[in-house]
Amino acid sequence: MRAHLLNDATAERYRRSVTEGVERVADRIATTRKPFSGVTPDVLAPVVDAVDLDRPLGDASAALDELERVYLRDAVYFHHPRYLAHLNCPVVIPALLGEAVLSAVNSSLDTWDQSAGGTLIERKLIDWTTARIGLGAGADGVFTSGGTQSNLQALLLAREEAKSDEPTKLRVFASECSHFSVQKSATLLGLGPDAVVSVPCDRDKRMQTVALAAELERCRAEGLTPMAVVATAGTTDFGSIDPLPEIAALCEQYDTWLHVDAAYGCGLLASPTRRALLSGIEHADSVTVDYHKSFFQPVSSSAVLVRDGATLRHATYHADYLNPRRTIEERIPNQVDKSLQTTRRFDALKLWMTLRVMGADGIGELFDEVCDLAAEGWQLLAADPRYDVVVEPSLSTLVFRYIPERITSPSEIDRANLHARKALFASGEAVVAGTSVGGRQYLKFTLLNPETTVRDIAAVLDLIAGHAEQYLGENLVHAS
C-alpha cells in the first residue's frame, strides 16, 4: 500500500498516474459535444450505488475507467460554449497547472512552518489585489474558500468594529438583489432575524441610495446601530453594480462599515477597458473577490480584503501547538492569524501561475469578451418579439422570459419558461439558469465563456422557444 504514497520512491508512479488522468480528462474535454448528457438522478444513482467502496480496484487505470461511468461521462461541463447557467467559468490552463502543483506539494497556508514561500506568494497576491482596488498602504486580506466565507468574515469584522454590546441592535443594509450569503452571515453572527435591512433597487437593479439614506436615518432614529452597508458590485442575477461612490459617502456620514461584495464584478479589476465601472470601490472597508468566478480560476479561489489590516485581529486566536503568541513578536508570518480556517489550501498558487503566464490583461481581456458578448446578446433579445429582457447588462448576465404570441395567463407563461429550462437540461443541448423577477419565472444566461458566440445565444433562444411552445401546445390540447 505504501506504493500509493507520494515520495521519492514513487515519483515515477505519480508522474504516470497523473498523466493518465490528465489524458482522460483532456480526451473528454476535446470530444464533449454537449454541456451535459441529460442524465437523471434516477439513472445515475444506481451506477454510483453499485460501487463497493470496500473492494478497491487497486489500479488507477481501472479506477479511471470506473470514473468515466460514475462521473466524467455525465458531468456538467463548464468549458462548453452552451453552458450558460450559473456563475461558473471555464478555467485557464496555467491555473490548472497551479492546482496540480499545489495538491501534490500539499502546503497548508495556516502557518509559515507548513508553507514557507506559499505564504509569501499568497501575501503578494493579496497586496496585488488591494493595490488594484486602491485600498491603501494599510490594507491586507486573506484567501478564503469562496464568496460566502469572504462575506461572512467581512461582516464578522464589521460586527466587532461596531463595538456594540447588543448584537440584536445591529443592522446590515444590503440591496434586495444582494447575495443570500449576507443574510446567512447575519444569522451565523447571531445578529437576529431583523438584522438585514433590504434596500430596494432601481429599474437597473442597483441599490437606491435615497432609500438607503432613509433606512440609515430610520435606524439611527430608532436607537439602532448601522453596522455595515453591503454594496454589490455585480449582482448574481443581473450583474448590476450598486452606486459605490454615493453609498461610500453615506457610510462616511453614518460612520458605517462599507463592504463591497465584488465576488462577480472583481474581474473588472483586470479589465483593460471597464475598470471604471468599479469606481468608488476604493472607499470600501472590506471587499469580497471571487477569482473562481471572473478570473477563470478553478474552485476554490476567493479572498476577503480589508482597508485596515489591523481589523483582521478579530479572527486571531492562538494555539500553543500552532501559532503561539510569541510568533507575533518574532514576526513569523502565520496566515492563520487572519483566517477563519486553520488548515487551508494554497489556492493562491493558481492565480499566481495565471498572472505569471498570462498577465492581468490576459484575464481582463477574457472578462471583457464575455461582457461584450452579453451586450450583443441583449441587443438580440431586445429585438426579438418572443422575449422580454429585464436590464441591459453591465457585466455578463441576461435575464429574460419567453412570451408566446398566443394569449395566455402569466402563470401559464411561468410554467412554459420553467418547462423550457428543464427540457433543455434534460436534452443536454444547453444549460441555462432560472430566477424570478417580480414574482414571475424568468430565465438567465450567465455568460462566462469567451468561446460562446452570438450564434450560440441565438440557437439556445430558438431551443427555448421550441420547448416553451411545445409545452403550451400540449397544455392547450389538454385544456380544450
Ligand SMILES: Cc1ncc(COP(=O)(O)O)c(C=O)c1O
Ligand atoms: C454576488 C455574490 N456574492 C457571493 C457569492 C457566493 O460566492 P461562493 O459561491 O463562492 O460562496 C455569490 C455566488 O454566486 C455571488 O454571486
